[in-house]
Amino acid sequence: MPVITLDIGITSLEKKAALVKELTAKASEITQIPEDKFVVLINELERDNIGIGGKLLSEIMK
Amino acid sequence: MPVITLDIGITSLEKKAALVKELTAKASEITQIPEDKFVVLINELERDNIGIGGKLLSEIMK
Amino acid sequence: MPVITLDIGITSLEKKAALVKELTAKASEITQIPEDKFVVLINELERDNIGIGGKLLSEIMK
Amino acid sequence: MPVITLDIGITSLEKKAALVKELTAKASEITQIPEDKFVVLINELERDNIGIGGKLLSEIMK
Amino acid sequence: MPVITLDIGITSLEKKAALVKELTAKASEITQIPEDKFVVLINELERDNIGIGGKLLSEIMK
Amino acid sequence: MPVITLDIGITSLEKKAALVKELTAKASEITQIPEDKFVVLINELERDNIGIGGKLLSEIMK
Numbered sequence: 001m002p003v004i005t006l007d008i009g010i011t012s013l014e015k016k017a018a019l020v021k022e023l024t025a026k027a028s029e030i031t032q033i034p035e036d037k038f039v040v041l042i043n044e045l046e047r048d049n050i051g052i053g054g055k056l057l058s059e060i061m062k
Numbered sequence: 063m064p065v066i067t068l069d070i071g072i073t074s075l076e077k078k079a080a081l082v083k084e085l086t087a088k089a090s091e092i093t094q095i096p097e098d099k100f101v102v103l104i105n106e107l108e109r110d111n112i113g114i115g116g117k118l119l120s121e122i123m124k
Numbered sequence: 125m126p127v128i129t130l131d132i133g134i135t136s137l138e139k140k141a142a143l144v145k146e147l148t149a150k151a152s153e154i155t156q157i158p159e160d161k162f163v164v165l166i167n168e169l170e171r172d173n174i175g176i177g178g179k180l181l182s183e184i185m186k
Numbered sequence: 187m188p189v190i191t192l193d194i195g196i197t198s199l200e201k202k203a204a205l206v207k208e209l210t211a212k213a214s215e216i217t218q219i220p221e222d223k224f225v226v227l228i229n230e231l232e233r234d235n236i237g238i239g240g241k242l243l244s245e246i247m248k
Numbered sequence: 249m250p251v252i253t254l255d256i257g258i259t260s261l262e263k264k265a266a267l268v269k270e271l272t273a274k275a276s277e278i279t280q281i282p283e284d285k286f287v288v289l290i291n292e293l294e295r296d297n298i299g300i301g302g303k304l305l306s307e308i309m310k
Numbered sequence: 311m312p313v314i315t316l317d318i319g320i321t322s323l324e325k326k327a328a329l330v331k332e333l334t335a336k337a338s339e340i341t342q343i344p345e346d347k348f349v350v351l352i353n354e355l356e357r358d359n360i361g362i363g364g365k366l367l368s369e370i371m372k
Contacts, residue, residue, distance in 0.1 A: 001163045001300045002256040003127055004113075004271075005069075007191075007227050008279070009250070013110055015278055017121070020113030022274045023252075028116075030266045031259065039125045039163060040113030041069050043105070043229070048199055051190075051206030051226030052249045054214075059203070063176045063349045064133070065313055066147075066237075067193075070126040070155070075234055077154055079245070082237030084150045085128075090240075092142045093135065101311045101349060102237030103193050105229070114125045128299075129255075131315075131351050137296055141307070144299030152302075164299030165255050167291070167353070172323055175314075175330030175350030178338075183327070187287045187362045188318040189251055190333075194341070195312070201340055208336045209314075216328045217321065225249045225287060238311045252361075253317075261358055265369070268361030276364075288361030289317050291353070 002033060005041045009050065009057070016042055064095060067103045071112065071119070078104055126157060129165045133174065133181070140166055188219060191227045195236065195243070202228055250281060253289045257298065257305070264290055312343060315351045319360065319367070326352055 004023055011019070020040045028035040047058035066085055073081070082102045090097040109120035128147055135143070144164045152159040171182035190209055197205070206226045214221040233244035252271055259267070268288045276283040295306035314333055321329070330350045338345040357368035 001298065001305075002254060003163060003165065005251075005253040005255070006275070007251040007253070011279065016110055017118050018278045019275060020118055021116045022278060023271055024113060024116035026270045026274055027254070027267060030263055030270060031256070036115035038113070038115065039127060041105075041107060041127065042111040042113070043107075043227075044111065045227060045229075048202055049228040049230065050249065051210060051224070051228070053222035053224065054207045054210035056203050056206055057249075063174065063181075065129075065131040065349060065351065067129040067131070068126060068151070069129070073155065078234055079242050080154045081151060082242055083240045084154060085147055086237060086240035088146045088150050089130070089143060092139055092146060093132070098239035100237070100239065101313060103229075103231060103313065104235040104237070105231075106235065112125065119125075140296055141304050144304055145302045148299060148302035160301035162299070162301065165291075165293060166297040166299070167293075167351075168297065169351060169353075172326055173352040173354065175334060175348070175352070177346035177348065178331045178334035180327050180330055187360065187367075188316060189287060189289065191313075191315040191317070192337070193313040193315070197341065204340045205337060208340060209333055212332045212336055213316070213329060216325055216332060217318070225251060227251065236311065243311075264358055265366050268366055269364045272361060272364035284363035286361070286363065289353075289355060290359040290361070291355075292359065 001037050003039045005043060007043045007045060009047060010044050063099050065101045067105060069105045069107060071109060072106050125161050127163045129167060131167045131169060133171060134168050187223050189225045191229060193229045193231060195233060196230050249285050251287045253291060255291045255293060257295060258292050311347050313349045315353060317353045317355060319357060320354050
């Protein structure tokens with residue numbers, strides 16, 4: 001029962017559905033673990049909650 | 063200072079209080095680590111943010 | 125498909141089996157989600173990898 | 187590419203910016219890994235979603 | 249800087265390299281975030297540290 | 311009870327002690343939460359278990 005966790009910025013429903021579908025398919029193909037064993041958790045984070053190189057993403061994207 | 067993290071769908075306040083109380087009690091009893099050392103983090107996720115077997119939970123529950 | 129993650133010190137096989145069994149049972153009872161939907165991940169950490177109040181657990185336990 | 191994840195109560199923008207800046211600087215100084223390799227993820231949790239010693243933080247802070 | 253975390257059983261080097269390559273490529277394609285922004289963390293767990301439906305994976309696989 | 315989790319490559323005991331001490335001190339100073347409420351979890355990962363830009367860190371560092 002592998003768990004794939006995605007920490008990512010705010011993402012559209014279409015992209016979330018595609019991520020769940022495609023990452024599960026790829027990971028199942030590579031590991032030979034059946035797709036129905038995979039759990040995907042999508043943790044959407046605001047740009048004020050992601051830091052890169054010591055700066056908030058919201059500052060970087062300004 | 064063990065940390066118990068719950069990734070779970072949206073959950074009522076009553077159930078969250080019960081989860082924190084009961085999981086801490088059980089884990090403390092089994093590990094013999096005092097209850098007051100336990101931290102519980104409840105990560106509530108929308109059904110659009112949980113994938114099972116390559117499908118969003120929001121599609122599965124339709 | 126809720127996921128319970130335990131970050132904890134090194135733990136015996138017996139205690140890990142009991143934690144998985146009992147935490148799943150309690151969480152299932154409270155949330156009314158069937159037991160077979162629960163995944164538990166046990167992340168065992170050495171005392172040199174846990175810090176409390178600014179000190180490593182290995183220093184505190186000396 | 188170290189990842190620093192903070193699970194913390196609701197926090198002001200100023201404090202989040204300071205946390206990202208200062209934790210990255212300190213961690214880079216200690217590990218000698220350049221600052222721009224660090225990712226910080228801030229997971230803000232409501233007091234109803236944090237448990238300490240078997241009680242919700244929202245009950246403790248009442 | 250999205251972070252993909254995989255909690256999975258013990259996995260060969262070849263499969264880990266393939267997972268990192270393919271999951272990054274797919275996630276980049278879907279989100280339009282450049283591949284070099286992605287971090288993948290692979291958390292390998294022994295079968296004694298994974299529980300499904302209240303049982304350790306090591307018991308289930310016996 | 312904030313939790314700081316570090317996902318990082320293999321790190322010496324001295325550096326881990328310094329990380330726990332300094333990150334706790336900084337985070338406490340910024341958030342005004344007492345140091346003794348902080349838990350730090352250090353998740354050391356082999357270079358075969360970290361991916362950046364679709365490549366394992368072990369390949370990048372060759």
